[in-house]
Amino acid sequence: MNSIELGKKIKEARIAKKMTQSEVVEDFITRNMLSQIESGTATPSMKTLAYLSRVLDVPLFLLMPDQGEDALSILIRAKGFLAEESYEKVIEMKESYPHQLSDEFSAIFSYAYLQLSKQALLSEDYQEAANLSQKAMEYAGKGIYANATVKSESIMVLNRAAEKLNELS
Numbered sequence: 424m425n426s427i428e429l430g431k432k433i434k435e436a437r438i439a440k441k442m443t444q445s446e447v448v449e450d451f452i453t454r455n456m457l458s459q460i461e462s463g464t465a466t467p468s469m470k471t472l473a474y475l476s477r478v479l480d481v482p483l484f485l486l487m488p489d490q491g492e493d494a495l496s497i498l499i500r501a502k503g504f505l506a507e508e509s510y511e512k513v514i515e516m517k518e519s520y521p522h523q524l525s526d527e528f529s530a531i532f533s534y535a536y537l538q539l540s541k542q543a544l545l546s547e548d549y550q551e552a553a554n555l556s557q558k559a560m561e562y563a564g565k566g567i568y569a570n571a572t573v574k575s576e577s578i579m580v581l582n583r584a585a586e587k588l589n590e591l592s
Contacts, residue, residue: 427463526566
């Protein structure tokens with residue numbers, strides 16, 4: 424990936440995290456340097472790439488030349504959908520997510536499924552709420568970002584949906 428493409432990816436990641444340039448740079452580099460990196464007029468050092476990777480919560484290998492360009496775009500888009508509360512769009516990404524990011528996507532999918540299960544519960548679609556909460560639990564237990572809170576909330580939704588289904592039968 425060339426410096427213009429890299430800059431665009433870094434800017435997209437920053438915007439997806441809703442951070443200003445000043446918030447990203449802190450005392451590590453200047454805001455002007457980040458602006459140059461984002462516009463493609465400057466190429467960051469490995470040390471700067473590692474810093475940006477950490478601050479923007481993007482795996483470093485995705486910022487490396489000729490590696491992971493598509494994967495980074497997909498991850499940034501998924502995070503953007505979560506921020507917009509477009510949970511259905513996140514789930515649609517299951518077909519195309521990069522498998523080298525399975526841990527990250529398991530966390531993203533678990534949260535999206537949990538939110539969809541809560542919506543289904545509120546709209547009194549109890550069977551759908553139960554199905555979605557089971558998927559949330561499945562993804563919440565996977566990978567290095569396994570999330571006990573999401574799993575617990577999913578169990579609560581599942582229990583509530585089961586209670587309602589029992590009342591209806």
